[in-house]
Amino acid sequence: MLPDILVLGGGISGLASALRLQQEGLRVTIVERNQTGRESSWAGGGILSPLLPWHYTEPVNQLCDASGRQYGEWLAALREDAETDPEFWPCGMRILPAADHTVTMPDQTACGSIHRIEQQNNTLLMPDIAQARNSRLIRTLREAVLKRGIQLIEGSGDVRLVADQNRITHAVSATEQYQAGHYLITAGAWSNQPASFAPTSRKIEPVRGQMLLFYQPGLLNEILFSAGTYLIPRRDGHILAGSTLEYVGFDKSTTATAFNQLLAQATSMLPALAGSPVIQHWSGLRPGSPDNIPTISRHPSIQNLSMNAGHFRYGVTMAPAAAELITDLLLGRQSSLDATAYQWISPPDTANSRT
Ligand SMILES: Cc1cc2nc3c(=O)[nH]c(=O)nc-3n(C[C@H](O)[C@H](O)[C@H](O)COP(=O)(O)OP(=O)(O)OC[C@H]3O[C@@H](n4cnc5c(N)ncnc54)[C@H](O)[C@@H]3O)c2cc1C
Structure with a gap:
């Protein structure tokens, strides 16, 4: 049929x-x-x-x-029919100020978001943001x-x-x-x-995003975001740093420029990452719109x-x-x-x- x-x-x-x-x-x-x-x-x-x-x-x-x-x-509900755990984790996301700036609380009425936002010192915490692997x-x-x-x-x-x-x-x-x-x-x-x-x-057009992967257990337990870059901890100690936004057609290669930029941004956001080897570097093509x-x-x-x-x-x-x-x-x-x-x-x- x-x-x-x-x-x-x-x-x-x-x-x-x-x-x-x-x-x-x-x-x-x-x-x-x-x-x-x-x-x-x-x-x-x-x-x-x-x-x-x-x-x-x-x-x-x-x-x-x-x-x-x-x-x-x-x-x-999906897990009832699947063995693999997608590692859903409401770990929260902290927004750090860009260099020499202060973070300011957004107008929450303009957010249109279900997420709570709290100001903590010079950071904003969105404690409900979750991730999946x-x-x-x-x-x-x-x-x-x-x-x-x-x-x-x-x-x-x-x-x-x-x-x-x-x-x-x-x-x-x-x-x-x-x-x-x-x-x-x-x-x-x-x-x-x-x-x-x-x-x-x-x-709809491809927009390349490059990512780096580190492994340092115990270092991070919330997502960090600053000036366009994020660090995402996984439960097993992996940490992802991303990502670029590149309009280069259907080209999925990775570049040394992006590697160096992401590495510099990641280590300035989380200095304890300095010295951790990058264990993987990849790219994907987002369906841009x-x-x-x-x-x-x-x-x-x-x-x-x-x-x-x-x-x-x-x-x-x-x-x-x-x-x-x-x-x-x-x-x-x-x-x-x-x-x-x-x-x-x-x-x-x-x-x-x-x-
Ligand atoms: C670096 C990076 C970071 C991202 N971070 C996040 C994030 O943190 N949170 C978030 O929500 N999203 C994130 N995204 C975006 C998210 O990954 C995409 O929006 C989403 O995966 C799109 O899913 P899709 O199924 O539409 O496309 P894809 O996952 O690209 O799947 C399309 C599929 O169609 C197949 N296909 C294509 N053409 C044909 C054809 N002619 N015939 C048959 N099959 C075909 C392809 O092989 C492919 O498997 C990120 C993306 C990138 C690249």
């Missing part, structure tokens, strides 16, 4: 969407060109909040807050997907969609054809590629095409709420979230082209 939904892309957006859709009784297949969760969803830091919520607009905070309210419970979170989701009977096709190579008039007829890779009732694009930074004939007016606002929407005219992509810096944070919203939209039911800002709007000159 044909699946009801074919999900294109097995990062956190695809896995979370598939799980939520299947919970509603839909038959779901995920097709991932490589390995599940090895792109941005693996590379990120796993902080479950916008870094400084008062820097973001309501559509970003709405999704992050809706996710934040359910994250712990969402993971606990990306690499493990992806494994948790993958295990739950398989346990719940969702079909997961990995290693397909690039899949693209074929349309006839206002319908997608099928999806193709170099060797296979896939058919379903509906097609959901969750391909992260590559989300404009499977249906290049149906672009979004809010461009204007103002960090994702596209979570049905296509305006192609009836059986939707997208849940472009979560930029906060796709791990937004995953449960974004999955719930796309499910509501596909089932045609009222959502508790205002979906207006996430709509798929076609640029005027492409509305009629289907190749």
Whole structure:
């Protein structure tokens, strides 16, 4: 029997969407060109909040807050069908002043955030901010997907969609054809590629982020943030330092410049890190979008095409709420979230082209 939904892309957006859709009784297949969760969803830091919520607009905070309210419970429910512990940890985040500056309390009414903020000496503490360990979170989701009977096709190579008039007829890779009732694009930074004939007016583009990894147990037990850089402790003593924001296309190489900058920032924020070796240096491509606002929407005219992509810096944070919203939209039911800002709007000159 044909699946009801074919999900294109097995990062956190695809896995979370598939799980939520299947919970509603839909038959779901995920097709991932490589390995599940090895792109941005693996590379990120796993902080479950916008870094400084008062820097973001309501559509970003709405999704992050809706996710934040359910994250712990969402993971606990997944753990019923998964062995891997995603290491959910409400460790809090402390904002340090940039050099020679004082930190000032933000106007909390402008925050639109569920998080408490306390001023402590010359720092701001957000004690409720939590984290999950990306690499493990992806494994948790993958295990739950398989346990719940969702079909997961990995290693397909690039899949693209074929349309006839206002319908997608099928999806193709170099060797296979896939058919379903509906097609959901969750391909992260590559989300404009499977249906290049149906672009979004809010461009999704890769934004490279580089990270460093240290190992020094007992040194840090809260996230530190200062002047764009964060340090994230893991429970086992690893510490991540990140991250760069680079518009370099689909180039995932790491650079000596970023290494040196991140190392200098990390050791100025936490001097006791000086002398700790960097044990890993990697990069990932975020699905960048204007103002960090994702596209979570049905296509305006192609009836059986939707997208849940472009979560930029906060796709791990937004995953449960974004999955719930796309499910509501596909089932045609009222959502508790205002979906207006996430709509798929076609640029005027492409509305009629289907190749
Ligand atoms: C350095 C860094 C730090 C970050 N820190 C955080 C953080 O602290 N908190 C947070 O919330 N977010 C963070 N993020 C952002 C977060 O990781 C992303 O927003 C999120 O992972 C996006 O998930 P995704 O599933 O949409 O995309 P991806 O994880 O990139 O997954 C997309 C998948 O689609 C597949 N695919 C692509 N094209 C095709 C195709 N044609 N056919 C089939 N499959 C295809 C890819 O192989 C990939 O597996 C960070 C990102 C980076 C890079």
